[in-house]
Amino acid sequence: MEQSELRRRTWASQADSEVLSEAELEEIAPRTRAPRPSLCSKVRDVRGNWHKGAVLLCSCAAAKSLLFRFLPVLSWLPRYPVRDWLLGDIVSGFSVGIMHLPQGLAYALLAGVPPVTGLYSSFYPVFLYFLFGTSRHISVGPFAVISVMIGSVTGSLMPDSNFMDPVNGTNETVLNEARRDSARVELVATLTILVGVFQMALGMLQFGFVVTYLSEPLVRGYTTAAAVQVLVSQLKYVFGVEVAEQSGPLSMFAVSRAQLGQVTNVGALVTSLIAMAAILAVKLLSAKFASKLPMPIPIELITVRRGVGSRLSSLRESPFPAGFPSLGCRMKPPVAPNVSYFGQVVGNAFAIAVVGYAICISLGKIFALKHGYKVNSNQELIALGICNFVGGFFQCFSISCSMSRTLVQETTGGNSQVAGVIASLVILVTILKIGQLFQDLPKLIWLVTFVATLLLNLDMGLGVSVAFALLTVIFRTQM
Numbered sequence: 001m002e003q004s005e006l007r008r009r010t011w012a013s014q015a016d017s018e019v020l021s022e023a024e025l026e027e028i029a030p031r032t033r034a035p036r037p038s039l040c041s042k043v044r045d046v047r048g049n050w051h052k053g054a055v056l057l058c059s060c061a062a063a064k065s066l067l068f069r070f071l072p073v074l075s076w077l078p079r080y081p082v083r084d085w086l087l088g089d090i091v092s093g094f095s096v097g098i099m100h101l102p103q104g105l106a107y108a109l110l111a112g113v114p115p116v117t118g119l120y121s122s123f124y125p126v127f128l129y130f131l132f133g134t135s136r137h138i139s140v141g142p143f144a145v146i147s148v149m150i151g152s153v154t155g156s157l158m159p160d161s162n163f164m165d166p167v168n169g170t171n172e173t174v175l176n177e178a179r180r181d182s183a184r185v186e187l188v189a190t191l192t193i194l195v196g197v198f199q200m201a202l203g204m205l206q207f208g209f210v211v212t213y214l215s216e217p218l219v220r221g222y223t224t225a226a227a228v229q230v231l232v233s234q235l236k237y238v239f240g241v242e243v244a245e246q247s248g249p250l251s252m253f254a255v256s257r258a259q260l261g262q263v264t265n266v267g268a269l270v271t272s273l274i275a276m277a278a279i280l281a282v283k284l285l286s287a288k289f290a291s292k293l294p295m296p297i298p299i300e301l302i303t304v305r306r307g308v309g310s311r312l313s314s315l316r317e318s319p320f321p322a323g324f325p326s327l328g329c330r331m332k333p334p335v336a337p338n339v340s341y342f343g344q345v346v347g348n349a350f351a352i353a354v355v356g357y358a359i360c361i362s363l364g365k366i367f368a369l370k371h372g373y374k375v376n377s378n379q380e381l382i383a384l385g386i387c388n389f390v391g392g393f394f395q396c397f398s399i400s401c402s403m404s405r406t407l408v409q410e411t412t413g414g415n416s417q418v419a420g421v422i423a424s425l426v427i428l429v430t431i432l433k434i435g436q437l438f439q440d441l442p443k444l445i446w447l448v449t450f451v452a453t454l455l456l457n458l459d460m461g462l463g464v465s466v467a468f469a470l471l472t473v474i475f476r477t478q479m
Contacts (some may be wrong), residue, residue, distance in 0.1 A: 014261060041465045073131050073417075076384065080416065083184050086411025091420020095141050100126075100427055107142035111397045112154035114181045114190050118142055120332075121396040121432050125387035126424040132383035134375045135364035137414060139405035139423070140387060146356050146400045153191060153348050175236045180444035187345070189392045190337040194349035199357060203381030208361070245416035288470025331431065356388075357381055363401050413432040 068075045100122040108118030122141045129140045163180035164173035202208075357380070364375040388398050409419055 039337055069376070070122055070382070071131060072134050072376075072379065076416070080418070085415040086418070088415055089418040090422055092414030094414040096405050096409045096414070096419060097197050097423035097426025098455070099179040099408060100141055100423055100429060100449060103402065103405070104427070105129045105144050107144060108148040108397070110147035111150040111188060112158075113150075113184050113397060116431075117188070117395050117397055120394055120428055121391060121399055123424050123431065124391045124396055125429040127385055128390055129383055130424075132379070132386050133417060134379050134383070135360075135366040135368060135404060136371065136373065136416045137410045138360060138363050138401045139358065139409045139420065140384070140401050141399050141405065141447060142397070143356070143359065143402050146398050147360070148350060149348065149352050149355065150188055150191065150397050153345060154187060157344060158184050160317050181202050186338050188339040188397045189335065189395055190339070191345045191349055191352070191392075192388050192396055192398045193337045193392035194342060194345060195356070195398045196385045196387070196392060198353040199381050199385030200387075200389060202353070202357075203378045203383075203385060206378050208377030208381055244300045251341040278361060312376045317377045332395060335395065337392060352398050353388075354383075356398060360384060360401040363403060363406055364385075367406070440454060446452050 003268070100117075105115040106116030106118070108115045108121070111117070125140055125216040160175055160180065163176045163183070165174050165176045241386065361375070361377055361380050364380060370377045384400075388396075391397075391399065409423075
């Protein structure tokens with residue numbers, strides 16, 4: 001007893017006077033370890049509990065917990081407050097669905113695939129996220145940065161020069177757009193499936209923490225730099241010029257030089273300036289009178305409608321730029337991927353998987369913190385992976401989360417992913433009934449001013465950014 005008291009006083013006096021090392025603390029107060037049960041004792045316990053039904057009960061409870069964790073909709077939908085949330089979700093769903101239409105078509109052009117794939121990418125993944133996602137407010141679907149990353153893949157592996165057919169009796173060649181689009185859709189679908197495989201695998205391996213290595217400055221710098229390249233890539237529609245596709249480092253400057261060397265189409269330039277001025281003015285007015293408006297004014301859709309109307313009337317033979325190719329809007333059966341592309345796109349697929357997840361989880365956590373709930377980072381990886389994996393079989397391209405659509409979904413009263421289901425139904429009606437109305441829309445209406453890398457292409461820019469971020473993390477941990 002006296003020895004124990006002496007040891008306690010010695011420890012107390014040393015703790016007050018100095019900081020002890022682990023070895024010194026172990027010498028003064030040795031830790032005690034509980035005896036570990038043997039394998040035989042564990043077997044006996046299991047056999048004893050089996051007869052009591054405890055093992056079966058635990059297995060059923062674990063299976064139920066796993067099912068509810070894998071399908072979050074089963075936990076929140078039965079408790080959905082219809083009276084409080086349904087009206088807001090309906091209004092929000094229609095608002096977001098209207099935004100999906102122009103963004104889906106425009107981002108498909110950025111990805112280098114036919115516009116209808118943008119509608120597919122706004123339908124299948126949105127509905128799947130309703131089942132598997134944990135965020136109540138984010139709006140998944142086509143996103144500019146991901147589309148540009150996909151466009152760099154299609155532009156480098158399948159440039160227009162690979163699909164030039166000779167004209168009979170001449171030395172000229174003409175682009176076979178049907179053959180090019182078919183090949184690119186197959187490539188992008190395969191890429192999307194591989195992105196989904198990476199995301200599902202990372203989620204099942206509990207690799208949701210990987211996003212911590214993508215710091216906020218890295219993500220902001222990457223996405224902000226990307227906007228410049230997207231803007232440059234769309235200027236050819238504003239000026240109504242034909243420019244050959246470029247890929248690789250410094251490609252943005254090559255495209256800019258080619259655009260400056262051609263004669264501007266005055267009709268295209270005037271129409272684009274009018275469209276941009278109208279959109280900007282309405283956006284500013286909507287922000288000023290947001291408290292008095294039940295929902296944001298869908299100026300993008302109104303601009304689309306005016307563009308379609310003008311194209312179908314007196315502008316068909318004018319010097320204005322060509323419209324979209326035929327959308328061919330209909331639901332298509334699933335198609336198997338071309339596995340021969342896997343080796344060529346595996347690096348791009350991993351980069352797209354990580355960037356897409358980083359954007360989604362960042363926005364998801366922001367709105368979860370604002371509204372007082374939590375998102376499961378690993379389940380978000382799995383949900384995005386399922387959206388991309390299944391969507392790839394239906395000719396979708398890789399999706400992520402859009403800040404603009406998410407803000408609209410939250411500010412117009414959206415409280416759950418029921419709003420996403422409403423938005424996907426708007427897209428479904430468009431695909432089945434009114435998609436052909438967008439066929440004659442001038443491309444310049446779809447000017448998009450979002451993000452991409454300035455000097456290098458997207459993949460190299462991402463690699464350099466992540467490598468530098470990892471080095472800084474390692475350096476700080478070693479200090």
